[in-house]
Amino acid sequence: MKQVAVIGCGAAGMMAAISAANSGAAVTIFEKNEKPGKKIYITGKGRCNVTNACDISEYFDKIPHGSKFLYSALYGFDNEAVMRLFQDNGCKLKTERGDRVFPVSDHSSDIISTLVRILKKNKVDIRYQDEVRWIQVGEDGHVKGVVSEDSGISEFDAVIVCTGGLSYPSTGSTGDGLKFAKELGLKVTKTTPSLVPYNIKEEWCAELQGLSLKNVAIKLEQIPASGPGKKKKYVYDGFGEMLFTHFGVSGPLILTSSCYYEEADKKGEKYSYVIHLDLKPALTEEQLDKRIQREFENGKNRQFKNCLNSLFPSKMIPVMIRLSGIDPEKQVNSITRGERLSFVSLIKNLRMEVEGLRGFPEAIITRGGVAVNEINPSTMESKKIKGLYFAGEVIDVDAQTGGFNLQIAWSTGHLAGESAATTEKEN
Numbered sequence: 001m002k003q004v005a006v007i008g009c010g011a012a013g014m015m016a017a018i019s020a021a022n023s024g025a026a027v028t029i030f031e032k033n034e035k036p037g038k039k040i041y042i043t044g045k046g047r048c049n050v051t052n053a054c055d056i057s058e059y060f061d062k063i064p065h066g067s068k069f070l071y072s073a074l075y076g077f078d079n080e081a082v083m084r085l086f087q088d089n090g091c092k093l094k095t096e097r098g099d100r101v102f103p104v105s106d107h108s109s110d111i112i113s114t115l116v117r118i119l120k121k122n123k124v125d126i127r128y129q130d131e132v133r134w135i136q137v138g139e140d141g142h143v144k145g146v147v148s149e150d151s152g153i154s155e156f157d158a159v160i161v162c163t164g165g166l167s168y169p170s171t172g173s174t175g176d177g178l179k180f181a182k183e184l185g186l187k188v189t190k191t192t193p194s195l196v197p198y199n200i201k202e203e204w205c206a207e208l209q210g211l212s213l214k215n216v217a218i219k220l221e222q223i224p225a226s227g228p229g230k231k232k233k234y235v236y237d238g239f240g241e242m243l244f245t246h247f248g249v250s251g252p253l254i255l256t257s258s259c260y261y262e263e264a265d266k267k268g269e270k271y272s273y274v275i276h277l278d279l280k281p282a283l284t285e286e287q288l289d290k291r292i293q294r295e296f297e298n299g300k301n302r303q304f305k306n307c308l309n310s311l312f313p314s315k316m317i318p319v320m321i322r323l324s325g326i327d328p329e330k331q332v333n334s335i336t337r338g339e340r341l342s343f344v345s346l347i348k349n350l351r352m353e354v355e356g357l358r359g360f361p362e363a364i365i366t367r368g369g370v371a372v373n374e375i376n377p378s379t380m381e382s383k384k385i386k387g388l389y390f391a392g393e394v395i396d397v398d399a400q401t402g403g404f405n406l407q408i409a410w411s412t413g414h415l416a417g418e419s420a421a422t423t424e425k426e427n
Contacts, residue, residue: 001026004420005146005156007132007177009036011406012392012413013162014115019077019417020160021122027417028156029124030148032131037112038171039164043364043406044100048108050086051079051410052403053099062404064259066397069372070408073380077414079407089114100403127151135159135180135388142425143387158387158420160380162413165366165393166191177394178369184385187371189396192263193363195255195405198275200248201353204319208244211315212251216242217281220257225269236260239281249275249352255364256400258357273354279312279347289344296332296340304330311347320346365405369396379423380416387425391416 002025006017009031017027040048052059056078060067083093083101091114092104103110119126130150138144145155163177178188219237224230236257243251257275264270280288292311299307305328308317321328324343326335360366370390374383382388391412399405 002157002421003155004028004417005030005154005159006162006417007135007146007159007180008162008164008392009033009126009128010039010162010164010392011037011409012164012394012416013160014119015410015413016160016162016389016391016417016420017124018115018118018122019414020158020421021119021124021417023418023421025158025417025421027122027124028154029119029126030130030132030146030151031126031128032149032176033172034129036116036126036128037108039168039173040112041108042168042171043108044102046108047102047106048111049401049403049406050093050101050103050111051082051407053079053083053095053101056080059399059404059407062402063397063399063408065367066372066395069375069377069395070397070411072378073411073415074407077411079403081414082407082410085118086111086114089118098402132176132180134183135161137184137385137388141384141386143385156387157425158389158423160389160391160413160416160420161370161394162391162416163394165369166360167193167195167363167366167393169360173366173393177390181370181374181390181394184382184388186374186382186384189368189371191366191368193357193360194259194261194367194398195364195401196258196362197245197250197254197358198248198258199355199358200275201355204323205244205248205352206246207319208315209246211244211313212241213243213279213313214241215239215281216253217278218242218253218257219276219278220260221274221276222262223272223274224265225271235262242277247358248355252401259367259398259400261354261357275352275354277350277352279350285344285348288347289341292340292344296335300333301331304328304332304335307332323350364401365398366393367396367398369394371396379419380412381419381423387420387423389416389420 004020004025006029021027130148132146132148136144161177164173166175217239219234222235240253242253380389392409
């Protein structure tokens with residue numbers, strides 16, 4: 001019976017252990033925390049967005065980095081297989097807007113307890129508060145085992161690294177797997193926060209702190225450092241919900257756009273970014289102008305500041321008036337056509353200058369990790385070190401919000417576990 005070690009008892013780690021045990025291996029999980037799935041507890045605002053129920057072929061458009069690498073993993077253990085696993089083991093699921101899948105209970109703890117129950121059924125040995133310090137590799141280039149804080153030296157036929165990235169470090173994601181990979185001579189790409197809010201230059205954003213906007217559209221404009229042949233371009237456009245904060249902007253639409261934020265080009269020259277917010281995406285500028293004209297017609301003698309309640313949330317009205325440059329006391333029948341059209345343009349294109357991403361403590365995932373060209377996509381095994389596997393966020397792959405990142409963890413974990421248990425050692 002093959003002896004398999006899994007480092008990390010998160011989503012990828014638990015799935016890897018279940019898969020390896022189901023494939024006939026004796027499995028030991030090393031977890032430095034005192035309990036499993038700390039990051040799962042906080043995903044989906046504590047509800048756990050388990051996966052996304054859209055057709056698996058649609059996933060690849062939702063994965064900005066590493067989609068081709070994930071083909072075997074996603075098709076080998078897809079979203080339907082994940083949902084079946086949980087429901088067959090007593091955890092009922094439901095599908096909400098955007099095909100996002102949650103436990104019926106709305107408690108992420110039910111996902112964790114289901115996984116732990118399956119692990120126990122498969123006699124997986126979980127060693128809590130036993131942090132792995134390094135991975136041992138023999139002179140033959142094959143994994144020998146691990147050295148951990150509590151257990152010391154332990155020999156294994158295969159080791160699966162499922163330590164996560166750098167996001168939410170309070171949950172124990174401190175980049176251990178990236179350190180192991182570097183120590184073993186594997187390439188690790190630059191890591192940055194992803195699915196993360198933005199700091200915004202404009203001070204008026206802070207005035208709107210706590211205001212959530214639904215059914216708005218944004219475009220993220222990338223502006224290169226000046227130079228010949230360099231052009232501005234839109235790297236993301238989307239529709240949905242966003243939130244103003246004391247530092248800038250957040251919410252699902254903003255977080256998803258951050259997947260497409262690159263700090264610099266290949267030469268290291270920094271990009272700058274502008275968010276273009278369309279507050280009324282369902283209307284063309286012409287339609288919006290007609291609507292505003294109707295509002296003004298219905299209250300000819302009213303002041304400008306009193307004619308905007310049907311257009312914006314009350315908290316936003318003073319900000320929009322100030323940005324428009326129109327005197328708030330001005331009667332609407334005195335507003336010129338030029339002023340009105342300028343106001344329409346403001347509503348359709350409210351600009352916000354990005355000062356940068358927030359840090360890893362606020363990031364849902366990590367962008368970057370063990371380079372995909374270091375890993376066999378058909379097995380999740382290192383191409384350089386036999387018996388060493390990787391799964392989950394430690395790999396340089398990342399996706400949009402909506403359950404896609406957890407599906408990547410389940411799929412890569414399942415493939416790594418199965419491969420670790422069934423691959424014969426080469427002599």
